[in-house]
Amino acid sequence: MKIALFDGIVETHVASSLERALVAAGHQVLNTGKVGHGYKFATGRSQLHTLSNALDTVVDFQPDVIFVFRPASLPSPLLERAKRTGARMVAWLSDDPVLWDLSYGPVVDSYDIVLHCGTARVLDFYESMFGRPTGINFPFWTDQTAFPYVYGSQPRESDAMFLGNVHDEVRRTRYFDLGSLSSSIRIHGNVGRDYFNIAGGFLDSDAEVVDAGARAGLAVNIPQYFRDHQGLETWFDGLDKLGFFQYPSRVIQYAAMGLPIISVVPDSDDLASFPEIVCVDSIAQLDSAIQSVLASPSLQDLSKATHERFLRNYSAAARVMALESVLSDDSWKTLDSRERSLWFTQFDAVEAGREEAREAAVVESDNRREVIEVSQTVEPRCIGVLGVGFGRVTSTSSVTVRTLQALGHRVNVLDLSQYKSVLVPDPNNEYKFVINAVKFLEAVKERPDLLVVSNLDCGVTQAGREQLLEAGVRLAVIGVESAKGGKKLERLAGRVDYLGVLNPQVADGLKSDHFDSVEHLPHLVDRGFLKAIENVPVRGQQAVVAGKRRLHFSKQAAAFRDLADWPSTELFIEESPEEYKDLDMLAAALKSTVVVAPFDASVPGPLPSEVLPFALAAGSLVVVPRGVGPMNICEPGTASVSVREKGELALKLSRLASSPASTARILAAAEEVVTGPLNAERRLASMMEQIFAEPSGGKAIAGTVVDGQQDAGLVPEWHLGYEQKSLSLAHERIKGKGTDLVVTVDHRVTEDTAGLYQLVVSVEGAPAYVENLRMSPTSRHLRIRIPKTIKHPTVSFGIRTADKSVKPGPGFFPSATVSNVEWVGATEAVHSVSAVSTSPWGA
Template sequence: MDRARKAVDLTVAWFSDDPVHYKSVYADSAPAYNIVLHTGGVGTLEVYRESLGLRNGVQFPFWTDNIEHPFNGEATEKCFDILFLGNVHDEVRRDRQEYLSALGERVAHFGKPSREAGSQHRGIIESLQELHAVARRSRFGLNFAQRFYQYRNSPNWSIALERSGHFSFTSRLVQYLAMGLPVMTRDIDALGRSVVPEVLEAQSAARARAIADDMDEADRLNLAQQSHQRQRSAFHAANRARFLQQLVENDRWRRWSLDDRAEAFQNFSQEVSDRQPSRFRRAKYKVKLMARSKPLVVGLTGTGWANPSSLLKWTNDALSATRTDVIQINPFHFPHLIRSDLQGHFRGIIDLSRDRHAKRLDTIISVGGEYLITSTGASLPPVLSLWERSEYSSRRVERLAQHSNALIISSSALAEELANLGYFNTIVASNVYTKYSEPVSVDKPAQRAVVRVIADRFRDIELAAPWILDEMFQDEVVIDLDGNDAEQSAPEGHTVNAVLLVPDMTGPVPRSPLHGLALQSPALQFAPRMSTVRTDTIENGPFITVGGIAELEYKMLLYTRDRRLMLDYLTRLQSHEEAYSVSSVIGAWLQETQTQNTGRMTRRMRNWGRK
């Protein structure tokens, strides 16, 4: 901060966790700034003035806009009377659990649960789209403020916590208001009553139930509209920006009283508009084969010719659908081309110099990594290798990268390891073929749904998700351990509405099931994909994480009944597969092969695949 003050005329800081971190951070750093924006109310401002002698602070509560939290005012079937978004897992929040337990099934809790959590806990919301869908199906939002006296025996306890009481305006309160959810709150002070008179005080669960029972839908919708307007006037991002601009440009605020500093943020209300910001999307690599007198001749080799669900078979089908002549090089039919691998890494080495027809090939695609492609004494066409069954670097995969112009792998971690070893010709892509390219649609959901569980081994289910084996859950589950039952029909009267992938947890990092090609069944192509472990890597796509039966059942209900949420998810899923699928990579390879500029192709695909 000393260096910063020498470089600029003005320094500003927003203390978003004030006064919780007063003792550990803020008390030492506040004097370094010309303006400090606080969230703790009048009590916090008094402490900074009296204990530290500072007059550089104003109240600057949380804010949002209606792009991130749009108004959900349309008539929608309501699933819950009361929605609570927040955590109850630690000591300073444990008092919330008793309140929630008293509400029982009347409340839906999303967030980190306590050990005593009951059926009201529905899981964890992972995206704004899920949040919007849950809000659309709830009548009221429940707000708790942290009661600062509960920090008394913690290292954070300070005079600021003692003097402040609790947050007047929590981030959750602002989100509820923005989405048009009438707010019930357990904790409110005089400032909160003054700024947000629309908030309903419910200091007990009994009072919350009474409010939900007594308010008819017309009054609730009217209160929802008023709450939304309050957010747009007092807690909108544009108005908060005007307030900050005023603080920076004019020093008159330094003469304000503490009460004025605590309330001034609401006086900058103007008509606001929510313009959608520009979105930078990853461009889809669309394959347009160039006009050519003769089609490309592609040599295809690997293992899995007899398996209809193998990656090799899917590659063959994808190539056949393009303007290419596919020459199938089945190692069992061409033993004269194979010599032994003295290092023992591969089943054999295919030496194409032994075949006079190899000169006809424009490119070679090798699938599975069981055979290495070489040519002694003759030029070798560009080689594209697909390696699907390894998460970690080995001498075998290193040799594949060494002898291939490009190597497709399904693990970004492996790509990083190979890059550290000097191999930059890897392309990360999921083992998915975008076979169905028509726009997605959402049909009317079935009354009964079934979950398709995909795992490599029964042991993986026992380790990662034993709750799947619960007897009460068995009628709603189809377990697939080998990937060959992709067309298996659901039980009579049911429809497959979700796919649950159970990863292998025996290694240092979770690994998705190897036979993910089962997802290419038309019956599963556009089903929501769920996982028992959070997986954020690009090769896995947009998975929905679930941690138990209750969360799985509710998220299935949410996605199958909320058409807007389902359509948004399927659109993201389709976009991801178009960008990262093997078929897209192969299509790009074929296009660049036609230009006969393989060196540039390898560099472009390396950079494109690692963005």
């Protein structure tokens, strides 16, 4: 079957493990990932737009089944659209029954299959409300990829661990219950005020959970009781009578890791489907139960049995078996609520050969670093980089210059301090300052093929954009610090060839609005720094603090105070240390055991500082603050260590110090990020390709145009020369999506005419692409962006003189061929294409 997984929950391993198990079972799977948030139906324009775009992807996949992880992410219009695909609609109610009033109850009748997550009491409640059995119990799951068996593989840190939050009004009682124990315990979650010193640090990734699980004697579960929701938005009459969450996600994670589990529940019969869980009916009995289990000679057997139960009935593979069954057999409708609450236990993934126990993979560190190969471009360009910060080796401007030079381009540094005249107040009041194209062209000694504006808060008018294009200058703007989108940024995105945005959320929003010139471009690190790191013979053993301002370090995380008693070096950009002026000096400073990298709070977000990629590239263990802004480089807890609360930094680093495999995992992930999304050579080479030779895509048009008609089966090709100086291609705009034109243009010039003529491509008379025709390159693949406001776009191609003093003649004129025409973005057949010739020169 083709199965689409729509949206996700906070525990992203739930959807990803189901995807892996579905693929292993032979299904085709589309996983949108987590796209929504909240437990109420989406109503905001931006949120609906994001969800609609995700649904577009699902519709295009043409699934047989759409499995919805968060019903609130499909409000009625989107749900009806999903149903029109003809796919079976499946809803999983992971927070059953707490969201009954808010987003579950209203949609039960709208789905073909409802998968509940609760005891017989919960199923009885739904049956009483709808007068029929509404679904079966489908508890949480995961797999061994996310949570392998690790019990006892690390020195024990505590008698017990508790995975979950204890800081809010629903959960705060748990903290004091756990704090009353004489057994040692570590709480991993949001703790709030830690009166009993039992916080074990928030675990930011599945891998960190596994690391902590390997150090615990056993695991404790104190479920969330529905009675504690009284007075909250989730409360409804009768909720208190429905008990508690039967198997929260942490229980399944415990079991996957092989931790013996003790659960505090008033009635052990509610957990009869997991008999290996030790149940006590009160906190008063928990202490003695912990010590009894830990002292038992069969402790290791209990661990193995708990893991075996997970594999058989609570693994993603077992859930796939259950899903396949419920999609093909509705006999569950004849069962009573207790039978339906146990229905999932009939599916044994081990017996079916879909699961077997396996040990956790160990990451080996061989101290090798991937070499970033830099191949010089086959089409060197003249590039001007206009910006600030050229005296600082970590700045966007400096990294860009070094990288483009390494790629073989001729780069001119245009420091704003020497080119202030090119920025003028915006006459249209769209921006504070804009680039004055005329002044820019007069100021530069060499007219560039591309102007890169780096880390400047300025824009460009439409007239300025056209003047640059007419001069053969394309425009890229990078290092954009905007915290949100809006019309101002949209106008800029529509007037440049490339827009590199630091904030990933802003970039995603613009791309979802079909601004294809936009990319999330974080701060980067180049090969020059990696070479400098290789030349540093010894890694320093002290901590280094590296960021924009001292104030950011002081205020962003209480955990940073753990550094007070450690030997450390501080490198704050605002204090202009010498290390930021020289790559070799910076490499020697950052090649340390630990680098603490506070975010740049002077940038809205805040966002990681420009130093962070260099810290990661130095092979140091990098520490960043948690929760101060969107992390735009990698998932927290993977390539870096995230901290916030006091004591957390010391705890996490202590664990890593005793686990070479865990340290190696983080350093390997950091290297992957450095050689991937943070790799300046790869990212800027991709930018150049997008600007100058973007690959075609979309629907090809076949046929030769004769009097506006197509002769099917032939490849169209049009010629430009002295006798036909221009060509127009028209296309009827379809469904309001906007349509771009992708085309190949080849030209021929002689040595005598090279540089004297220009290829000009215009949309409705406004220049969209201008290039001086030289001996090389002779071919280019263009994507001409069509503004969405143009209903019936006409794209014109022409050859004109680059200078008014040039006198064209039949033997002194270049030729060009226009071919491989594709209209990109059209959702139906192309309606019209026409070639229009104009009079020759001098007529």
